[in-house]
Amino acid sequence: MRLRSVRVVSALALVTGLLGLVASPVMAQAEPAATIDLIEVTGLIDPPTADYLEARLDGAETDAVQAAVIQLDTPGGLDVSMRAIIQDMLDSSVPVVVWVAPRGARAASAGTFITYAAHLAYMAEATDIGAASPINLGSPESTLDRKVTEEAAAFIRELAEINGRDPEFAEAAVREAASLGATEAVDAGVVTGTASSLGDLLRVMDGTPVELAGGSETTLETWDEAAGTPSVTIRFQEMNLVQRLLHAVTKPDVAFLLLLVGMFGLIFELYNPGIGLAGIVGAVSLLLGLYALSVLPTNWTGVLLVVLAVVFFLVDVHTAGLGVWTLGGVISLVAGGLLLFSGASEVLRVDLWVIGAALFGTLVFFVSVMTAALRVRLRRPITGQEGIIGQIAEARTDIAPEGTVFTNGTLWRARTMETGIAAGSKVEVKATEGLVLLVEPLHEHAASSE
Secondary structure: OHHHHHHHHHHHHHHHHHHHHHHHHHHHHOOOOEEEEEEEEEOOEOHHHHHHHHHHHHHHHHOOOOEEEEEEEEOOEOHHHHHHHHHHHHOOOOOEEEEEOOOOOEEEOHHHHHHHHOOEEEEOOOOEEEOOOOOOOOOOOOOOOHHHHHHHHHHHHHHHHHHOOOHHHHHHHHHOOOEEEHHHHHHOOOOOEEOOOHHHHHHHHOOOEEEOOOOOEEEOOOEEOOOOEEOEEEEEEOOOHHHHHHHHHOOHHHHHHHHHHHHHHHHHHHHOOOOOHHHHHHHHHHHHHHHHHHHOOOOHHHHHHHHHHHHHHHHHHHHOOOOHHHHHHHHHHHHHHHHOOOOOOHHHOOOHHHHHHHHHHHHHHHHHHHHHHHHHHHHHHHHOOHHHOOOEEEEOOOEOOEEEEEEOOEEEEEEEOOOOEOOOOEEEEEEEEOOEEEEEEOOHHHHHHO
């Protein structure tokens, strides 16, 4: 038995050793590949976008990824947010690559500055870059004054010099709103190259040296030529729920509609107290709308016209007629929608079809919903405490002399002048004192006559 045990132990040791020899190269090959963060940025460059990019770039530095790729598609945005993003990019200890993609995307206005600030820049086919005349998102002016334009031109030229890109186009994009397609941008030295898919991007980036802040240099290794596959792991990054919400509401069309929905909800709640849902939706919508208006290039005269339009329609409901108040509301709402972002570029204005849809929805709301709500409010005394007198109720508790009764789907406090009424008995409402019902027992002959 002892000899057999020794043989078993020896066999197990031999098997374990062989498995170790076989597993060693496998484990060596299973070492985690280098990581690249793909950070998608779409829409306006606004504070939520700046916070999102700052967090993602910080995460890339903490995790020591090989590069952070910003997939960019933007019509422009807020100058202060753009500069915050560029500062984070320039201070990054990992290479930052801007990829204008997918096909049909653009890097306009603030997007042009961000592209010039990247260590490497690529564009997909059928994309464009430029039109970087600075838009003042804090006032109704269409462009900044000459002083700020000169500052913007100097800023983008400096970015071009830092990253070895064409400064002439950069300055023309600011001063003359010049634009280039992907092929022209490569030929002019505006971007590093073209890449229409993520695989193309990893292939063309491979072997590219990048000089980082502080003078250190690294070479990107993103493609395995022998295998014909990426040599890196892609980590896709997205905005969190709050960032997505705040980023979504900064669209001009959405901001305009939120302003209206917010006012509609609060008005409906005032005419129907106790419902709750309309007031909550209205308050949240109004707060989100005001946040968006504080970020976008809002003309506050347009906001006042929209509010005035709602007031006109509300007066029209009380006068019960389609007349001068209705006409005034229509004119004010259309004018307010057109003036709301009148000082901004075309991409930052409310679409005409949105104004038309808002006008139709407003008419439906006031003509049908608010008219019905007003009628219910005017009839409320008939179905309130005055209308409950004479009705039959059921005692839910002993009434001696106070208790509770149930009638018309509602539980009421009740009081009686009798010696006492047992729970389950039928009672008749004789009068009201505030929210207390004065009741008497329902006599047999009264019950039979009912």
